[in-house]
Amino acid sequence: MKIYGIDFTSAPSKTKPITCAEALLDKDILQIEKFHYFIDFDGFMTFLRRSPNWLAGVDFPLGQPRKLVENLGWGSTWAEYVELVGQMSKQEFVTVLNQYRQDRAAGDREHLRQTDRLTGAISPMKVYGVPVGKMFFEGAPRMLKAGFSIQPCHPTADSRTVLEIYPALIAKALIGKHSYKSDTKSKQTQEMQLLRQEIIIQMRSPVFLTKYGLRLEISENLILLALQDASGDTLDAILAAIQAAIAFRQPHYGIPETCDRLEGWICG
Numbered sequence: 001m002k003i004y005g006i007d008f009t010s011a012p013s014k015t016k017p018i019t020c021a022e023a024l025l026d027k028d029i030l031q032i033e034k035f036h037y038f039i040d041f042d043g044f045m046t047f048l049r050r051s052p053n054w055l056a057g058v059d060f061p062l063g064q065p066r067k068l069v070e071n072l073g074w075g076s077t078w079a080e081y082v083e084l085v086g087q088m089s090k091q092e093f094v095t096v097l098n099q100y101r102q103d104r105a106a107g108d109r110e111h112l113r114q115t116d117r118l119t120g121a122i123s124p125m126k127v128y129g130v131p132v133g134k135m136f137f138e139g140a141p142r143m144l145k146a147g148f149s150i151q152p153c154h155p156t157a158d159s160r161t162v163l164e165i166y167p168a169l170i171a172k173a174l175i176g177k178h179s180y181k182s183d184t185k186s187k188q189t190q191e192m193q194l195l196r197q198e199i200i201i202q203m204r205s206p207v208f209l210t211k212y213g214l215r216l217e218i219s220e221n222l223i224l225l226a227l228q229d230a231s232g233d234t235l236d237a238i239l240a241a242i243q244a245a246i247a248f249r250q251p252h253y254g255i256p257e258t259c260d261r262l263e264g265w266i267c268g
Helices: 041-050 066-072 078-086 090-101 114-119 132-146 168-175 190-203 206-212 220-228 233-248
Strands: 002-007 018-026 029-038 054-058 160-164 215-217
Touching: 002 233, 018 041, 018 233, 029 041, 029 220, 029 233, 041 132, 054 233, 066 090, 078 132, 090 132, 160 233, 168 190, 168 233, 190 206, 190 220, 190 233, 206 215, 220 233
Parallel strands: 002 054, 029 215, 054 160
Antiparallel strands: 002 018, 018 029
């Protein structure tokens, strides 16, 4: 099975590309084959469309909180509100969220989805700091328009399946809450590189195979690329591929039947 692990950004560029780990899953072995770096959305979507069969784990929120969708009257299905958002400009989307937050009580300005609460993820409404809201804006409408099967929000007959994942889940399980990356060059340290190395060592260990039922195979050249990328994007793409592979080997991708399909679910 072809697996893509995708570390996403809402503003791809030469200095901050969308990073994709391409891998092959064969039983319990996940072989990382190569990395792809996309400096614009057109190149990224062309890449996804060209292959007829894959499973992608994407590191951005595919959905918004039910409370937000219902309060704004955005519709009753995921496809309805994502299509609506796709008709906005990015600034219009940001303005809508900013206006929504105004005059709301503290603690009720950026809602969480059920899956965010369970995984410790931040609100998909956030458009400043870590702008996952902008990532949703750029990512989800493109996935819908391409016709991919979006689990569990919008399943289709397409043989290309998209899952939402969260690389921090495995990273925290391996090294705790220690920081292993930074987009700011002045904050990138030798200690972070050592932590990236520790993550890779643990992912290739027998303990990892026992815990996750998955054996990671990756060449020394690709490991070096992940270690040298101080932003952590290349390593996060590997983690995304691992989470997608873990989900693939579970019934219904590990998504509970009780999940809210309007909001989506973080897999793996």
